[in-house]
Amino acid sequence: MAPLEGATQRLQATGRRLTNQRRLLLKVLTESQAHLDAEGIYALAKERDPNISLATVYRTLNVFKETGIVQERILDREGQRRHYEIAGKAHYHFTCLGCGRVIEFESPMIEQASTELAKRLDLDIVQTRVHMDGYCPACQEKEIT
Numbered sequence: 414m415a416p417l418e419g420a421t422q423r424l425q426a427t428g429r430r431l432t433n434q435r436r437l438l439l440k441v442l443t444e445s446q447a448h449l450d451a452e453g454i455y456a457l458a459k460e461r462d463p464n465i466s467l468a469t470v471y472r473t474l475n476v477f478k479e480t481g482i483v484q485e486r487i488l489d490r491e492g493q494r495r496h497y498e499i500a501g502k503a504h505y506h507f508t509c510l511g512c513g514r515v516i517e518f519e520s521p522m523i524e525q526a527s528t529e530l531a532k533r534l535d536l537d538i539v540q541t542r543v544h545m546d547g548y549c550p551a552c553q554e555k556e557i558t
């Protein structure tokens with residue numbers, strides 16, 4: 414399902430509408446591949462709608478989070494910045510400790526491990542979070558030179 418369609422349904426299911434500002438924020442989230450925080454989302458949204466406020470962005474992100482449209486992730490080491498992305502395909506994150514770059518990856522092995530564990534321990538696993546830290550190739554090179 415297209416993100417916009419799915420989001421409209423999720424909003425309607427909780428008696429909400431897809432307003433123009435919500436639509437705009439969804440577009441920003443869908444188009445950017447980066448893991449933006451609220452301020453990053455605000456900066457991009459403001460380019461298209463100068464009337465949008467940071468408070469609206471925060472409020473809208475909360476609505477999106479509540480309705481399961483976006484997922485909130487904490488990807489920095491200090492655990493202070495919240496990043497948002499459209500909820501969807503299972504994927505995992507690697508954060509570079511040098512430059513802060515976030516790399517997404519998919520891994521069938523992690524899904525296998527979770528399926529296996531669910532069976533073995535009779536668990537109903539709802540979500541799997543895997544987050545790795547380390548150094549990206551560029552930062553590893555800086556270490557050597």
Ligand SMILES: [Zn+2]
Binds near residue numbers: 509513548550551
């Ligand atoms: Zn790096």
Ligand SMILES: [Zn+2]
Binds near residue numbers: 448504505506517
């Ligand atoms: Zn991600």
